[in-house]
Amino acid sequence: MNVRDFQTQLIHYAHSIGIDKIGFARATPFPDLKQRLLVQQQLGFASGFEEPDIEKRTEPELLLEHAQSIISIAIAYPSKMKDAPQSKRGARRGIFARASWGMDYHTVLREKLAQLEAFILIHVPDAKLKSMVDTGELSDRAVAERAGIGWSAKNCSIITPEFGSYVYLGEMLTTLPFEPSVPMEDECGDCRLCLDVCPTGALIEGGQLNAQRCIAFLTQTKTMIPQEFRAKIGNRIYGCDTCQTVCPKNKGKHTAHQQAFTPDPELVKPLLLPLVEHTNRTFKETYGHMSGAWRGKNPIQRNALIALVHFKEREAIPKFISILHEDPRPVMRGTAAWALGELESDEGTSALKLRLENEEDATVRSEIQLALTKGEN
Ligand code: B12
Ligand code: SF4
Numbered sequence: 060m061n062v063r064d065f066q067t068q069l070i071h072y073a074h075s076i077g078i079d080k081i082g083f084a085r086a087t088p089f090p091d092l093k094q095r096l097l098v099q100q101q102l103g104f105a106s107g108f109e110e111p112d113i114e115k116r117t118e119p120e121l122l123l124e125h126a127q128s129i130i131s132i133a134i135a136y137p138s139k140m141k142d143a144p145q146s147k148r149g150a151r152r153g154i155f156a157r158a159s160w161g162m163d164y165h166t167v168l169r170e171k172l173a174q175l176e177a178f179i180l181i182h183v184p185d186a187k188l189k190s191m192v193d194t195g196e197l198s199d200r201a202v203a204e205r206a207g208i209g210w211s212a213k214n215c216s217i218i219t220p221e222f223g224s225y226v227y228l229g230e231m232l233t234t235l236p237f238e239p240s241v242p243m244e245d246e247c248g249d250c251r252l253c254l255d256v257c258p259t260g261a262l263i264e265g266g267q268l269n270a271q272r273c274i275a276f277l278t279q280t281k282t283m284i285p286q287e288f289r290a291k292i293g294n295r296i297y298g299c300d301t302c303q304t305v306c307p308k309n310k311g312k313h314t315a316h317q318q319a320f321t322p323d324p325e326l327v328k329p330l331l332l333p334l335v336e337h338t339n340r341t342f343k344e345t346y347g348h349m350s351g352a353w354r355g356k357n358p359i360q361r362n363a364l365i366a367l368v369h370f371k372e373r374e375a376i377p378k379f380i381s382i383l384h385e386d387p388r389p390v391m392r393g394t395a396a397w398a399l400g401e402l403e404s405d406e407g408t409s410a411l412k413l414r415l416e417n418e419e420d421a422t423v424r425s426e427i428q429l430a431l432t433k434g435e436n
């Protein structure tokens with residue numbers, strides 16, 4: 060069988076196992092991406108979650124000897140949830156971004172790529188293959204762009220005409236000479252809605268993100284959220300979808316056919332106060348299958364405190380006080396101190412003063428001092 064026929068068979072097979080889009084790219088270096096990554100690093104705009112070795116990220120041959128082509132895959136995820144529970148006074152809820160709905164996408168895409176690998180090896184036993192999803196060296200978006208999956212949009216996402224930007228991406232490096240797909244034209248045009256609505260000004264210009272300002276990044280850090288961003292996080296407890304939900308190209312885009320990603324409303328829009336109660340074990344049992352759990356419970360619980368302040372949830376004041384006095388984690392005590400300053404109350408002020416007498420952590424002390432000054436103004 061020639062490569063062209065095999066490629067057609069592979070595309071059919073991919074669709075038969077639930078891969079929504081498949082494209083092919085040459086495995087030549089990515090010089091524009093390399094420049095881009097260097098600039099991002101120099102400006103301090105990188106997130107630190109990406110592979111640090113820029114050579115490896117942009118020269119596929121370094122990852123797979125004699126690499127000739129890259130297969131890019133996209134799997135669509137839902138943008139709407141059925142029966143979303145209401146967030147009410149006394150029962151406030153946070154929200155996990157769509158990329159964390161249902162089962163962890165790494166597991167789902169890796170399984171699909173493993174199936175594709177097996178199919179290729181049956182037909183071409185000496186092929187060399189290397190698959191990756193998100194945590195690999197390659198830029199999944201740069202590969203998808205080259206493989207014609209979608210265009211690289213001003214909100215940084217790869218947007219597909221069929222599913223909007225609500226697609227996960229993964230790829231497989233191969234030693235096979237597949238025919239490359241044609242990249243798509245950019246369809247953003249003059250629109251700049253995403254840049255205008257980004258709550259923190261993280262989108263510097265079309266296609267350029269300062270990850271350090273991006274809420275999706277901030278919700279995943281393990282330290283105190285810098286003061287300037289706390290009020291902007293809202294009730295987001297993991298990730299941020301704003302620059303996607305406002306995008307006109309996502310209007311009406313919702314796919315429910317990937318059942319693995321059907322969200323459990325109680326999990327993706329959880330009650331905030333019970334969320335703070337989880338131990339490592341119960342958190343893992345409840346949320347461990349979701350991609351948003353990858354950093355453990357601590358960032359999520361910190362974000363839950365910030366979300367309670369967003370709702371001005373005074374019922375949470377006793378909880379903030381007990382965290383301030385008893386939680387062994389400085390980030391939780393510091394965030395609780397800030398929360399008490401924001402929701403000014405007599406009992407909060409007394410608790411802050413009392414805690415200041417014993418608190419030894421410098422960051423928490425300064426949060427308490429700031430919170431107390433707030434009360435005086
Ligand atoms: C680090 C990372 C983050 C960081 C930084 C994001 C960023 N924009 O760089 C943080 C934590 C903020 C993040 C957030 C999110 N992420 Co993320 N993230 C990654 C990761 C691991 C690396 C991305 C990276 O290298 N960025 C560096 C930039 C410079 O490169 P790039 O975006 O990969 O490539 C583009 C640019 O280089 C650009 N470019 C190249 N040259 C030039 C030159 C010029 C002049 C310009 C303007 C642009 C440009 O074109 C490339 C192709 O689009 C990838 C997985 C992977 N291994 O690739 C997932 C990935 C990009 N994330 C993904 C998702 C879903 C998200 C979120 C939507 C999750 C959420 N809801 O919270 C948000 C979206 C935030 C946003 N607006 O980008 C998906 C994107 C799917 C898609 N349809 O595009 C990926 C591909 C994971 C996956 N396998 O599905 N993420
Ligand atoms: S994910 Fe949120 S914070 Fe990040 S660029 Fe998009 S709108 Fe801005």
Ligand code: SF4
Nearest residue numbers: 212213247250253306
């Ligand atoms: S909001 Fe407009 S500019 Fe931003 S990604 Fe969508 S179409 Fe492009």
